[in-house]
Amino acid sequence: MKTAIFSLARLRALLAKEFIQMRRDRITFAMMLAVPLLQLVLFGYAINNDPKALPAALVVTSNDHYTRAMVSALETTGYYRFVTVAASAAEAESLMARGDVSFVVTIPSDFRRRVDSGQKPRILVEADASDPAAASNAIGTLATVASQALLREQGMQAVAAETADNQLQVIVHRRYNPEGISQYNIVPGLLGVILQMTMVMMTAMALTREIERGTMENLLAMPASPTEIMLGKVLPYLVVGAVQVVVVLTAAKLLFSVPFVGSLWLLMGAILVFVMALVLLGYTISTMARTQMQAMQLTFFFFLPSILLSGFMFPYRGMPEWAQTLGEILPLTHFLRVTRGIMLKGADLPEMAPEIAALTIFVFAFAALALLRFRRTLD
């Protein structure tokens, strides 16, 4: 027998074995191809740190040519996309709290009169600064663009207004996070991300572990119904989730001084729905994966787009339409709106209802899918 320290033949045997095993484990193999591709596409196309075409609401009382000039000037910057003309300031406020618009541009009723009379005209731009990165560039271009547009408009009217003190004044309100502290945006988001990572992974392993260790056969031979088995797996992790929530919220308050302006009970209710959706998603994964390793890979496969497309890492409104649509089918997206809405913006139940309803749909969809996938037999 040869006793060489290194043998190519032995190495070949190990390599061949590894490749065979790789090929047999379909899910792992698919994951190896899909994950880089997914990352590439998402990072490459969807993520944009200089978000353009952000939805904006216009609050306006008169429809004169100055107003139209302002609006078109803002739109030509590419940063603003006026999606709605709000009837009142209160309505605009609610749109922003829900996260439907990132900006509210208010052109006061005396705008035209002030321009014509050579007084200093003003417009008010309120920006949702809960995500400081999303709004900063759009705000940056604001003053110059608006002034130039107005000058052009006035130039056509042949009104000289070159003196500094009657130039346009753009008043910018950075709402919800006036100092632009990024922790205020990140920490409430982290609550969702941490819950998503741990809850889905833990429950995804739960049922797979029984299959892997062979205890599933025994469990199925005993009189337990699929619903009982599912709840038995899912409820303990709901408790773990509750503990995590307390830890993260306490840390948010004590370590990062994140403001909490909304209702704690509303947030707790939303968290409960979100965590339910997560554990049921984990359980659904559990019914698909054959091994714990596969369960972990599937969890990761779901986790990646959740981080990238939900608006946690990158501004949601900055993504192209298709990526936003993809983001809508992730529970984390809706939860981030809820948690940021409640914690930073003080949104109330009617404002958050659409997002909580979306999370509720996930709960029922995952529960149905899990029960459908669950086999009472070993077939």
Added chain:
Amino acid sequence: MPQNLAISVHNLVKRFGDKTVVDHVSMEVAEGEIVGFLGPNGSGKTTTIRMVCGLLTPDEGEGSVLGYDLRTEALKIKREVGYMTQKFSFYEDLTIAENLEFVARLYQLRPVNKHVDRTLEELGLATRRNQLAGTLSGGWKQRLALAACIMHNPKLLLLDEPTAGVDPKARREFWDEIHRLAHGGLTVLVSTHYMDEAERCHRISYISYGKMLASGTVQEVVANAGLATFVIEGERLDEVATLLEGKPGVEQIAPFGATLHVVGSDAELLRRTLEGVGKREGVTVMPGETSLEDVFIKFMAGSRDNMQ
């Protein structure tokens, strides 16, 4: 049969992909009977047992278990059947008592503590109640599994190779326990590879490549096989064995200790072939008794031929 039937299944078929694992198997087991289920590895024993306890849905065939319909009343069957899996399938990270409590609660046995204590006592596990199941040896794991299977007083016990990897003493005790339970009216279907265990059953069924080849008492199965066996004693039996290989009438040659068992289906032909050997110096040929093992070897050889 005078008694009620605990298991009465007919023409069960189970396919996995294009492979027929169980092929029209029928089986009847009377209440209180211990039936041994024999066959080579991969012959469909486990699949048949899983169909009987409702873990697998048969592709064809019907039947009843404990009077419940196999297809529509699987949940009721589960309540009254104890199934011991081939591989230890209780929770290794739970203690013995915790495992039993879990099972007792699933079967809604009340009060839980009383049932657990009684079961621990009966099986002599009381002193180990707080030991983790994962740290038990093979014999103790088997005891725990049996204890958990019979705690809810099932009417039918299905045991899938329960004594694999268990030492002879523990096996003996295990079988004594099975007989004690059967005496109390429990019906037992047990799959095994061991001939001595087959001989402790009231009846046996032999399955090979998904087909039921024989069933009856051990004596019946041996008699029906129609085999003749001769025992050869003497010196240099290895040479004798080589000599007999492929000779007319010789179907099996197997060394048993210091003797050689020669088996064939045609007794007369075999006797004539062996006459020649008997003339060798220091070699004696005597008629012997056909064993169950000889019968099974013949079955296995026969069905392998069928497959090719």
